Amino acid sequence: MVSVVPPICSGCKNLIGDLKNPICRAFATIPLAILLSQKDHRQPYEGDNGIRFVPKTPDDAEYAALVFDDEAK
Numbered sequence: 496m497v498s499v500v501p502p503i504c505s506g507c508k509n510l511i512g513d514l515k516n517p518i519c520r521a522f523a524t525i526p527l528a529i530l531l532s533q534k535d536h537r538q539p540y541e542g543d544n545g546i547r548f549v550p551k552t553p554d555d556a557e558y559a560a561l562v563f564d565d566e567a568k
Contacts, residue, residue, distance in 0.1 A: 498567050499531075500512065500532040500562055501514075501529075501532070502529060502531070502532050503532065503535075503536065503537075503548055503558060503559040503562055504519065504521055504529065504530065504536075504548075505523065506519060506551050506552065506554070506555025506556075506558060506559070507519075507536075507548045507549055507550065507551065507555070508550070508551050509521055509546055509548070509549055513524070514530075517530070518531040519546075520546050521536075521540075521543040521544055521546035522542060522543060523540075526540065526542075532562055532563075534545075535548075535559075535562075535563045536548045537559060537563070557558065
């Protein structure tokens with residue numbers, strides 16, 4: 496069975512629009528690794544022009560921490 500984790504992008508101030516038509520201030524095209532929650536875009540990612548995930552709300556920050564298991568680090 497394959498599990499899909501919604502990307503943290505949906506809770507980011509740098510996302511313009513929505514995930515059906517994702518446009519990001521950091522990337523012309525959001526990398527698949529970020530959309531698939533395989534890479535944590537709270538950290539630098541090649542080509543992001545120094546623009547990273549900025550949570551819209553405290554809940555969005557909490558979700559990102561949950562997805563990337565901050566407690567285990």
